Amino acid sequence: MNTNMKRVTVFGLLLLTAMLFTSTMSPLKGHAEEDTYLIATDVTFAPFEFQNEDGDYVGIDIELLAAIAEDQGFEYELAPMNFSAGLQALEANQVDGMIAAMGITPEREESFDFSNPYFESGPVMAVRDDDEDISSYEDLDGKTLAVKVGTTGAEFAAELAEEYDIEISQFEDSATMYEDVLAGHSDGAIEDYPVMAYAIQQGLDLRFPEEPELGDEYGFAVNLGQNQELLEMFNAGLANVLEDGTYEEIVERYLGDSSEVAPRAGFFGLLQANFGPLMTGLGRTLVLTLVSFAIALVAGTVIGLFSATPSKVLNVIADIYVTILRGIPLIVLAFFMYFTVPQLFGIQITAFTAGIITLSLNTTAYIAEQVRGGLAAVDKGQLEAARSLGLPYGVSMQKVVLPQAVKIMIPSLINQFVITLKDTSILSVIGIVELTQTGRIIIARSYQSGAMWIIVGLMYLVIITLLTKLSNMIERRLIAND
Amino acid sequence: MTKLKTEALRKSFGELEVLKGLDLEVKEGEVVVIIGPSGSGKSTFLRCMNLLEEVSDGRVIVDDFDLTDPKQDINKIRQNVGMVFQQFNLFPHLSVMDNITMAPKQLKDLSGEDARTLAMRLLDSVGMSDKADAYPSSLSGGQKQRVAIARALAMEPDIMLFDEPTSALDPEMVGEVLAVMKKLAEDGMTMVVVTHEMGFAREMADRVIFMDEGNIVEEGRPEQLFGNPQNERTRDFLDKIL
Ligand SMILES: Nc1ncnc2c1ncn2[C@@H]1O[C@H](COP(=O)(O)OP(=O)(O)OP(=O)(O)O)[C@@H](O)[C@H]1O
Ligand SMILES: [Mg+2]
Numbered sequence: 106m107n108t109n110m111k112r113v114t115v116f117g118l119l120l121l122t123a124m125l126f127t128s129t130m131s132p133l134k135g136h137a138e139e140d141t142y143l144i145a146t147d148v149t150f151a152p153f154e155f156q157n158e159d160g161d162y163v164g165i166d167i168e169l170l171a172a173i174a175e176d177q178g179f180e181y182e183l184a185p186m187n188f189s190a191g192l193q194a195l196e197a198n199q200v201d202g203m204i205a206a207m208g209i210t211p212e213r214e215e216s217f218d219f220s221n222p223y224f225e226s227g228p229v230m231a232v233r234d235d236d237e238d239i240s241s242y243e244d245l246d247g248k249t250l251a252v253k254v255g256t257t258g259a260e261f262a263a264e265l266a267e268e269y270d271i272e273i274s275q276f277e278d279s280a281t282m283y284e285d286v287l288a289g290h291s292d293g294a295i296e297d298y299p300v301m302a303y304a305i306q307q308g309l310d311l312r313f314p315e316e317p318e319l320g321d322e323y324g325f326a327v328n329l330g331q332n333q334e335l336l337e338m339f340n341a342g343l344a345n346v347l348e349d350g351t352y353e354e355i356v357e358r359y360l361g362d363s364s365e366v367a368p369r370a371g372f373f374g375l376l377q378a379n380f381g382p383l384m385t386g387l388g389r390t391l392v393l394t395l396v397s398f399a400i401a402l403v404a405g406t407v408i409g410l411f412s413a414t415p416s417k418v419l420n421v422i423a424d425i426y427v428t429i430l431r432g433i434p435l436i437v438l439a440f441f442m443y444f445t446v447p448q449l450f451g452i453q454i455t456a457f458t459a460g461i462i463t464l465s466l467n468t469t470a471y472i473a474e475q476v477r478g479g480l481a482a483v484d485k486g487q488l489e490a491a492r493s494l495g496l497p498y499g500v501s502m503q504k505v506v507l508p509q510a511v512k513i514m515i516p517s518l519i520n521q522f523v524i525t526l527k528d529t530s531i532l533s534v535i536g537i538v539e540l541t542q543t544g545r546i547i548i549a550r551s552y553q554s555g556a557m558w559i560i561v562g563l564m565y566l567v568i569i570t571l572l573t574k575l576s577n578m579i580e581r582r583l584i585a586n587d
Numbered sequence: 588m589t590k591l592k593t594e595a596l597r598k599s600f601g602e603l604e605v606l607k608g609l610d611l612e613v614k615e616g617e618v619v620v621i622i623g624p625s626g627s628g629k630s631t632f633l634r635c636m637n638l639l640e641e642v643s644d645g646r647v648i649v650d651d652f653d654l655t656d657p658k659q660d661i662n663k664i665r666q667n668v669g670m671v672f673q674q675f676n677l678f679p680h681l682s683v684m685d686n687i688t689m690a691p692k693q694l695k696d697l698s699g700e701d702a703r704t705l706a707m708r709l710l711d712s713v714g715m716s717d718k719a720d721a722y723p724s725s726l727s728g729g730q731k732q733r734v735a736i737a738r739a740l741a742m743e744p745d746i747m748l749f750d751e752p753t754s755a756l757d758p759e760m761v762g763e764v765l766a767v768m769k770k771l772a773e774d775g776m777t778m779v780v781v782t783h784e785m786g787f788a789r790e791m792a793d794r795v796i797f798m799d800e801g802n803i804v805e806e807g808r809p810e811q812l813f814g815n816p817q818n819e820r821t822r823d824f825l826d827k828i829l
Contacts, residue, residue: 489639490676490735494690494742495666504689508680 142181142335144170145191145203148536149278149549152303152359153206154185156546160382165299166204168355169223170325173342179335186456186536187277189255193444199453201332202339206297208257208321218331219324220339223352227320228258229298231311233286239293240314245269251282251291257321258295277534278545283309284554297321299360309552372556379547386543387564393539394526397461401468401525402518408469409476410502423473430470435531439463443535460532468525475517479510512583519576523569540564588615589648590746590777591636591668596645598631605631607801608645613746618778620788620809623798624824629781632798633750636779637668649746666694669739673751675731677723683710683734684719687741694742709737713767729760733767740771747771749780785829789813797821 146154146166154164162183174181184191184200194200196216206226209219230250232239239245242265249272252259262273274291276282279300285291287310294301298317305311325339346352376383411423430438443459446452454462483506491501533542544561548554591613598606605628613619621629634640635647638654638661647654649664678686687709688702697705710716713733723731732752739747749768753761765787772778772791782788788795789809796806797818805818813829816822 484674484676486672486674486676487678490670490672490678491690493637493639493665493668493670494739495662495664495694496690497662500693504693505678509678512680 140180142179142201142332143184143199144181145184145186145194145200145205147188147191147205147278148185148538148542148546149280150188150206150300151279151307151550152299154204155550156382157550158378158382160385165224165355165359166206168358169343169346169352170204172346172351172355173339176342176345177338179338184456184536185538187534188253189277190440190443190535192255193440195326195328197444197448198328198331199444199447202325202327202335204325206300206323207326208297209324210257210260210321213326216329217326218329218333218336219326220336221343222322222324223343224299224323224356225320226297226299226323227318228256228261228295229301229313229317230293230295230315231283231286231301231305231313232293233289234310234312236292242269242315244314245271245293248272248292249274249290251276251285251294253277253279253282253296256297258297261318262295278549279304280545280549280552280554283311283552284548286311303359304552307552372559375547375551375553375556376560379543379551382543382547383540383560383564386538386540387568389537390526390529390539390541391568393457393460393464393529393532393537394522397464397468397529398522398525400461400465401472404465404469405472406476406507408473409480410507412473412477413480413502414498423477427470427473430466431474433467435463435467435528436534438467439532439535456532456536459535460529460537463532464525464528467528468521471521471524472518475514475521476510478517479514480506482513483509515576515580515583519573519580522576523573526569526572527565589613590615590617590650591779592646592648593632593636594646594648596632596635596647597643598628598635598640599643605801606635606643609801609803611796611803613777613779615745615777616775617793618772618776618780618791619794619796620792621779621781621796621798622783622785622788622824623804627798628801629798630750633670633748633779633781636748637665637670639670662694666690666742667744667746669742669744669747671732671735671739671747671749671752673754675723675728675735675755677731677735677738679723681722682719683715683721683723683726686723686734687738690738691741705741706737709740710734712740712770713737714763727760728756729763732756732760732764736764736767736771746777746779749778749782751781751783753782753784783828785813797824799824 146162149155150164152164153166154162157163162185170181184194186194188205191203191205195203206224207213209222230242239248245265246269250262250265251274252262254275254277259275262271265271266273274285276285279296282294282296283304286294301311327336408423408426411419414420439460442463443454443456447454487505487509488501491505492498496504529539530541533539533545538546540561544557548557551557589612593609593611596606596609597604609632621632623629631640635642638647642655649668652659652664654661654664681689684703684706687706691697691705692699692702707716707719710719713736715730715733715737718726718730723734726734752768753764756764761784765784768787769791792809794806795809795812797804797812799820805812805816805821812821813825816825
């Protein structure tokens with residue numbers, strides 16, 4: 106019996122490992138022979154990069170990169186993610202280059218190689234239009250400033266904070282930062298001048314009490330010592346587009362007086378205008394949830410069974426797994442999967458794959474615990490009766506104990522499903538454009554966070570309610586069988 | 588011929604030694620009844636006979652196979668040793684029919700058709716053929732226990748172990764279960780029965796064993812053990828329950 110059981114469980118372990126790793130990771134692609142470059146960019150940084158209503162990425166950086174690529178004849182693919190995630194991805198060689206209105210600073214030059222500067226800008230402070238209190242930096246004593254993590258603006262704010270008594274709030278994207286000021290949580294925001302100017306031009310009720318600071322030059326970055334040919338092409342292309350007027354054309358389109366102002370739509374107008382992207386985001390949320398939950402259901406059952414077997418070794422394995430994965434916050438696990446694992450093993454993982462692995466590993470731990478609890482709730486006379494008939498341990502569990510445990514577990518599994526669905530929103534930090542991230546992107550171009558978060562919230566609510574109703578129906582059907 | 592034998596069987600739960608070296612030999616067709624006060628180790632002894640309880644020391648031998656030999660295929664031997672529990676332990680998610688056919692279908696490669704025929708014959712013999720499609724939750728205690736006996740018999744065992752099969756039953760249902768057991772005994776089944784039903788012991792047992800504090804204190808034919816107990820502890824026990 107023991108050897109048989111071991112064989113079954115070893116098989117289970119192998120299957121689990123195979124499922125979670127082998128199939129989802131591809132070996133590091135050599136970019137020398139395959140000349141499609143993966144270029145990181147920020148998701149929400151108008152007018153340099155943002156999604157228009159058709160879901161296409163546009164902006165000064167995006168168009169400049171396109172013009173340069175055409176001029177130099179290289180292929181690339183955009184990888185939009187939060188700015189700080191982009192920096193990590195570049196460092197981890199997850200991407201080949203990054204263009205994201207990135208200021209060339211001495212610290213960054215320690216980690217990256219920069220192109221020639223292609224834009225000059227400095228940080229500026231914005232406050233609410235109706236805020237009479239602040240007319241210079243000196244008025245900031247006792248106030249709160251919003252900044253974006255890892256930006257030049259954040260460094261400038263830190264300098265100000267040395268001089269004045271300022272509290273600093275850190276944000277992951279510009280739109281949220283503006284909203285924080287408009288909502289009155291922060292008194293001011295620091296951001297690069299062109300970005301903020303564009304937002305105000307688009308209808309945001311902010312003003313600049315001080316002149317922009319002297320600047321910062323934006324550059325295209327590659328990892329230190331890597332992809333030098335890409336850097337050279339960028340510089341050569343930049344010189345060409347500067348010379349032939351393409352550059353000026355692009356900048357004029359976004360920052361010139363003639364640049365068009367998007368009308369502010371109402372709640373339904375916003376919903377209607379963005380229905381497509383929202384549905385795509387919702388779809389991605391559902392795929393993430395369903396795939397991760399399905400994997401976790403199988404793996405969680407295996408690990409839950411591990412903790413129910415008489416084998417001490419398997420008990421300990423299950424215990425270690427559950428302890429570790431329940432002890433790591435999902436967001437940390439996501440960063441680990443996406444940034445650390447590729448560096449450790451020299452492999453490349455897409456954000457979506459990393460997201461699914463993250464969510465599966467995490468959900469597996471919780472399901473394993475539920476399976477363990479469900480198995481423990483089945484009267485132990487059931488296993489004894491099955492074994493006394495001569496049924497092997499595996500068959501007894503499968504035919505007698507597990508079906509009864511599943512019935513006990515159904516309510517908590519439904520609950521776990523809802524939690525997993527909501528947890529997908531955390532995966533937006535590694536750049537997966539699921540429902541929450543879609544909401545952020547739309548806010549970045551429409552500057553309408555109030556209405557957008559209501560829409561996103563309602564969408565989660567509706568889908569979760571529907572799925573819960575459906576699960577309850579299935580549960581009732583199952584229990585009626587008794 | 589010896590069907591089942593224990594040799595110097597010991598069992599401890601941690602520090603607590605529950606069975607203190609038990610020797611027992613059960614012959615083919617013999618009905619052995621085990622009696623004794625609560626906590627004396629009767630259930631543990633019975634559960635060691637099909638290794639539901641791991642044995643600490645000594646040997647358990649069924650037919651000629653040593654169950655305590657780690658190389659022994661215990662599942663194979665258990666098929667030949669049926670067990671009936673105080674709490675019935677029917678599978679609540681399966682119908683009466685499926686409760687009975689599951690093990691033979693899994694282990695004997697019986698076709699669904701053959702398994703059903705076998706189950707109907709067994710249900711008939713315990714008077715439960717009209718409940719084949721019912722679920723356990725709809726049965727009375729006596730009915731459940733009769734189905735449980737049929738389920739154990741479906742593997743066609745040579746030996747049946749009963750652990751207080753009537754203790755969880757309302758008094759009016761005890762008779763129906765004992766009747767099934769009597770019929771089994773009369774058909775020549777080798778049986779080891781832990782019970783407080785002294786009537787059954789007197790009438791059906793070939794041998795009665797009195798256990799106390801993990802030892803076999805006294806054994807003998809029922810008329811001898813009940814009529815003229817030799818040991819003081821046996822007398823005390825019988826005085827209390829009779
Ligand atoms: N799994 C276990 N772990 C620890 N101690 C146990 C375990 N099972 C039984 N015991 C102890 O072993 C002793 C014998 O128990 P056993 O159930 O065999 O007695 P019994 O004679 O069947 O009693 P009853 O008539 O009450 O059923 C008792 O002291 C009991 O507490
Ligand atoms: Mg007992």
